[in-house]
């Protein structure tokens with residue numbers, strides 16, 4: 001199949017490229033600075049020329065704290081940019097697989113959010129992705145919205161690398177207990193996305209590594225895996241000042257993917273494999 005990946009240089013985009021190439025698909029990617037999704041003409045032209053069967057839309061302004069300070073820009077990029085992608089998918093009749101986030105929920109639930117639970121974003125990033133979801137639902141002729149959470153990938157700096165570095169440097173570790181979700185390894189997500197595309201059923205999906213934990217619990221598990229006896233001070237979100245307040249309790253329940261036989265392994269297993277590979281580098 002011909003697959004166009006927006007945001008192909010990002011964490012998920014890179015993992016998708018690696019997985020899809022080995023499956024023999026023909027790929028093209030769009031990403032900054034050469035490809036700007038807020039440029040409607042450029043988006044339309046690139047999809048007309050490539051004529052994809054599927055567009056996996058992973059591009060987004062993902063810096064939640066930046067979005068908090070620039071809420072209009074967040075909607076311009078994540079909302080209007082997605083509108084451009086959805087319009088182009090309609091023009092070329094491509095399936096749109098749009099990646100979204102647990103931050104479309106407000107975090108006040110008592111159990112993991114299911115796919116069709118009420119959305120009520122509580123910060124500008126979440127709002128901009130909520131706009132993106134609605135645009136996809138209203139414009140794209142065929143779509144899947146795939147929400148995920150707390151992605152990590154090799155390379156770059158992520159929560160895992162920061163915890164390991166701080167523990168090894170003897171720095172103080174303070175981590176929140178009241179931000180809870182589903183840590184997800186991008187390579188697992190990329191494989192599940194390919195399986196989802198294969199079954200070709202439209203709708204909303206939650207693809208995350210199974211289970212849930214707090215950031216605090218996640219940090220403790222990382223330290224256990226590297227054999228560190230560094231201690232982590234449990235704190236609350238209100239003690240950790242940052243521009244964007246995440247939803248407090250926002251794990252995702254995979255109901256519809258599981259019904260189709262698509263489930264990701266528990267987050268502890270994925271993390272253990274990731275940390276082993278990270279330590280071997």
Ligand SMILES: NC(=O)c1ccc[n+]([C@@H]2O[C@H](COP(=O)([O-])OP(=O)(O)OC[C@H]3O[C@@H](n4cnc5c(N)ncnc54)[C@H](OP(=O)(O)O)[C@@H]3O)[C@@H](O)[C@H]2O)c1
Pocket residue numbers: 006007008009010011012013030031032033035036037038057058059060061062077081099100101102129147148149150151152
């Ligand atoms: N990371 C997470 O924990 C997480 C959790 C839940 C959902 N998601 C969603 O999953 C998807 C992939 O996330 P990710 O972690 O792979 O993000 P990422 O690493 O930040 O990659 C996103 C890519 O999109 C590009 N981009 C940003 N604005 C653009 C624009 N106007 N035009 C074209 N490209 C643009 C970025 O370029 P620059 O780097 O140059 O800005 C980057 O290469 C996103 O839709 C995100 O909202 C992520």
